[in-house]
Amino acid sequence: MERFDVVIVGAGTGGCTAAKTAASAGLNVCLIDCKSEREIGNKVCGDAIGRHHFDTLGLKYPSGDELERKILGVKVYSPDTHSIFRVVGEGLHGFIVNRHSFGQRLLKEALDANVTLIDNTFVSKPIINGGFVRGVEAINVKSGEKIRVESEAVIDASGMSAAIRSKLPPESGIETNVDKTDLIACYREIRRLKSELEDGDFCRIYLNLEVAPGGYYWIFPERGEKVNVGLGVIATPESPNPKRQLYKYVLSSPLFEDSILIHKGGGLVPTRRPLSSIVWNGVIFIGDAACHVNPIHGGGMGPSMIGGRIAGETLTEAMEKGDLGVESLWNANVRYMSSYGAKQAGLDVFRIFLQGLDNEDLNYGMKYRLLREEDVLHVSMGEDVKLNITEATRRVFVGFGKLPLLKKLIKMVSISREVKSLYKDYPKEPRDFPSWKEKVKQIFENAKRSIG
Numbered sequence: 001m002e003r004f005d006v007v008i009v010g011a012g013t014g015g016c017t018a019a020k021t022a023a024s025a026g027l028n029v030c031l032i033d034c035k036s037e038r039e040i041g042n043k044v045c046g047d048a049i050g051r052h053h054f055d056t057l058g059l060k061y062p063s064g065d066e067l068e069r070k071i072l073g074v075k076v077y078s079p080d081t082h083s084i085f086r087v088v089g090e091g092l093h094g095f096i097v098n099r100h101s102f103g104q105r106l107l108k109e110a111l112d113a114n115v116t117l118i119d120n121t122f123v124s125k126p127i128i129n130g131g132f133v134r135g136v137e138a139i140n141v142k143s144g145e146k147i148r149v150e151s152e153a154v155i156d157a158s159g160m161s162a163a164i165r166s167k168l169p170p171e172s173g174i175e176t177n178v179d180k181t182d183l184i185a186c187y188r189e190i191r192r193l194k195s196e197l198e199d200g201d202f203c204r205i206y207l208n209l210e211v212a213p214g215g216y217y218w219i220f221p222e223r224g225e226k227v228n229v230g231l232g233v234i235a236t237p238e239s240p241n242p243k244r245q246l247y248k249y250v251l252s253s254p255l256f257e258d259s260i261l262i263h264k265g266g267g268l269v270p271t272r273r274p275l276s277s278i279v280w281n282g283v284i285f286i287g288d289a290a291c292h293v294n295p296i297h298g299g300g301m302g303p304s305m306i307g308g309r310i311a312g313e314t315l316t317e318a319m320e321k322g323d324l325g326v327e328s329l330w331n332a333n334v335r336y337m338s339s340y341g342a343k344q345a346g347l348d349v350f351r352i353f354l355q356g357l358d359n360e361d362l363n364y365g366m367k368y369r370l371l372r373e374e375d376v377l378h379v380s381m382g383e384d385v386k387l388n389i390t391e392a393t394r395r396v397f398v399g400f401g402k403l404p405l406l407k408k409l410i411k412m413v414s415i416s417r418e419v420k421s422l423y424k425d426y427p428k429e430p431r432d433f434p435s436w437k438e439k440v441k442q443i444f445e446n447a448k449r450s451i452g
């Protein structure tokens with residue numbers, strides 16, 4: 001088989017974007033996926049994506065078959081459902097996409113840029129030569145034939161399976177495992193209701209830590225009477241089964257009476273700060289394989305494409321220099337952290353705080369608007385958390401014995417700011433990385449102890 005400049009493992013949103021970027025810059029790119037060409041893009045997902053990602057990446061907005069619904073905002077429900085935050089604003093305009101059609105579009109754009117696709121092929125491990133990743137070993141899932149695909153460099157865009165990252169040697173210093181407390185296990189269905197959802201321009205998110213411990217459940221409107229309904233829980237052994245919870249608490253409600261099941265499935269989402277480094281010699285990780293997901297709402301399509309663009313461009317520059325070592329690829333780290341990673345890391349502190357609350361805290365917090373609706377919007381767009389604690393609120397919270405909650409909230413805001421500025425100040429050179437990583441470790445250990 002010919003030798004490629006770049007092998008990309010996984011033709012999801014991240015991999016297709018990386019492939020198109022690198023191939024459009026003239027690199028000889030091979031894209032490998034275990035799915036068949038026609039099945040690529042068919043992934044269990046909430047299907048929601050912000051319009052701003054399309055603007056940032058210069059992507060055409062979804063239309064026709066690809067577009068299920070345009071979205072104007074999000075409604076967030078408190079556990080007792082007495083408080084509803086209706087969060088609207090340009091920043092939350094978005095789309096519910098038909099995930100399969102959207103994935104097929106991204107694949108077509110990559111193939112149109114001259115990418116070679118090897119489908120039905122499962123990548124088992126990296127080829128490592130002289131301390132550099134130089135291709136992959138794989139197996140055809142239909143014929144069982146084993147193949148080696150050699151290249152100058154590899155991009156791991158294989159999603160949660162992290163086919164390359166998880167198999168790197170210890171001397172790479174790369175985090176090969178992700179802690180279960182940083183994963184959300186989800187189950188979701190697409191259903192047709194008897195009638196169209198009211199307020200159908202809004203995604204609905206329900207916070208309830210007894211029904212969905214560490215996560216939430218959602219109802220997102222799709223085309224006509226169709227909805228995307230799912231539930232996610234923290235992926236620790238003590239957590240309940242998300243499918244059982246969805247059936248018991250959500251699908252049993254009158255809204256779903258006589259609804260028709262169209263599609264079902266589950267999956268894991270890494271809802272944490274990004275991996276502290278996404279590069280090693282001859283390799284870059286992106287998307288879920290690099291924990292590039294918004295820790296609060298679990299949206300990962302947009303950041304995976306941002307990572308894909310950055311990886312494709314970084315490899316192109318490195319190939320021009322003829323140097324694919326860590327130092328040469330380091331810019332991918334710097335660029336990701338400044339474009340999305342710092343926001344993600346700040347929100348990870350918020351996620352740790354939210355997971356440490358109980359339903360009563362959430363009910364009080366939302367009832368007394370400790371965060372205002374417009375501030376929720378700003379936070380979701382990456383701005384610092386701004387609290388709305390008046391003297392009257394303080395008195396109410398003291399009266400209810402909830403002063404510790406207020407103190408924790410204030411502490412969370414200050415840790416979140418500290419983390420964000422640390423990530424914005426990401427080391428420009430690998431030699432400054434160990435001390436930066438140690439600081440991050442300490443801040444997050446402190447966060448888990450004091451606000452989690």
Ligand SMILES: Cc1cc2nc3c(=O)[nH]c(=O)nc-3n(C[C@H](O)[C@H](O)[C@H](O)COP(=O)(O)OP(=O)(O)OC[C@H]3O[C@@H](n4cnc5c(N)ncnc54)[C@H](O)[C@@H]3O)c2cc1C
Pocket residue numbers: 009010011012013014015032033034035040041043044045046047048049121122123124157158159160161162163186187188230266267268269286287288289292293298299300301302304
């Ligand atoms: C239930 C659920 C709901 C979600 N809701 C949303 C949402 O509403 N909005 C949002 O933006 N994000 C959502 N996400 C997250 C989002 O789906 C992911 O973050 C995003 O798809 C990541 O893109 P990716 O390219 O990194 O990986 P993926 O899209 O997972 O693509 C990985 C590709 O690699 C292939 N692959 C894997 N292993 C191998 C291997 N060993 N060899 C060859 N090929 C391999 C797979 O077949 C796949 O095509 C949700 C996730 C889940 C599970």
